[in-house]
Amino acid sequence: MIHSFGIVWLHRDLLLSGLANTIVLSVLAALSALIFGALISTVLVRRARTTAHIVRFLIDVARCTPFLLFAYIIYYGLPSLGLRFDNWGAGLLALIAYHSAYMAEILGSAWRSLPQDPIEAGHAFGYSGLRLFRRIVLPPLALNAAPVIGNQIIQIVKDSAFLTIIALPELTHAASAIQSQYFVPFAAFIIAMLLYWALCLVVEACVSTLGRMADARR
């Protein structure tokens, strides 16, 4: 048993580069999903009905598709339509598109529950368009939605593990490579699990900082 952990330790470089790739994937996907989700949510809260309906339909489709299937469609399905991505491109696109839908839903409902008076004051003081959103709407929105956004980012970290099926060299892929070569499944996967857990702790620490900021303003 100790021996198998020793084997994993010998191949720590592989595991750490997998961890680094998981972090890169998760950070890029989380930031992009937040930005796209915020942009999409501005459509959701608008009164322009047809656009809102179409966007809502697309969001529902994305949310009701298992992520694994979603990744398959992008990596294996889209090339038959002439859209070809390498495994990094397909993996990132899958994570971003899928989780933008969730983020839009999260931000949209948080937006609808924001008190309207401060936003109206923003209009009265000469804010409009993007500046109104960025300065007046977004900060309280982000503070209110932080716990739910944090959950979603943890979901992004975990979903990135599925990308091992398109041979993206992330953490699960690395652990899987080590165990299949040296037959140390328990050690390799337990270590990978602990590393995922550590990532989630970082996300949770950020969320609780935001939570304290929000509490000071309530």
Next chain:
Amino acid sequence: MNTMHSPMKMDDSRAVLNIVGLSKSFGSLQVLDNVSFSVAAGETVCLLGPSGSGKSTLLRCVNWLERPDQGRILLNGAQIGISNAGVVMSDRDLATMRMRIGMVFQHFALWPHLTVLQNVIEAPVHVQRRPKEAVRAEAEALLRRVGMYEKRDAFPARLSGGQKQRVGIARALAMKPELLLFDEPTSALDPELVGEVLAVMRDLALEGMTMVVVTHEMAFARDAASRIAFMDRGTIVESAPPDVFFSAPATERARQFLQRYSAASDRSLATS
């Protein structure tokens, strides 16, 4: 004695605010019916009237928080909401007009994510693009003036209603507005906090700030207003200096309104 001062007779060339033929309906309910109304520089006009008479809607039409159906609104000669080409302004142009008008809200409407000082600095820096250091010094002076300097680093959620409203006034003043609108600024306050807000407003009136105040505070209207505009059922029924309006209202509707008010305040005196 001429107690009926028609708003139309005012010299419009001196007017900071000039409203002509303003109408507004919500569905089938006509809230404003062809209202014309001017405010001269340095005037404090109190809009009085029963609830539902259209006071707040009139005020909110001034900066197009409510979009009027008909009529013209001019701020120092520049039309609000409608461009020179005669079409509805773009959001950006409308925003440029709005930043010239300060507004104080019934429910304060402070930005909850910003401290007191940041609330005051926010729009002058990010909308008017004035240099931050200068704005900050002005904001601190304004907060001293409304007695909120010590609380400058507190968040709005930690303040009493009266404190919030004093910050709301400082925030509006920081824009150096040509006109200041008050939408029932003391209606959401506990009775013991009303005085501190009215004191600040009274000072502003004395200093010659141009203000339009929707209020139910009769004592304030009597002492601080330069003119009372009495509204009922969507029109300005009577416009007169406060001493005239309160001692000898020209219309029956204003008389009834004042009687109901003094009866109500007698009742509250009797029960307290």
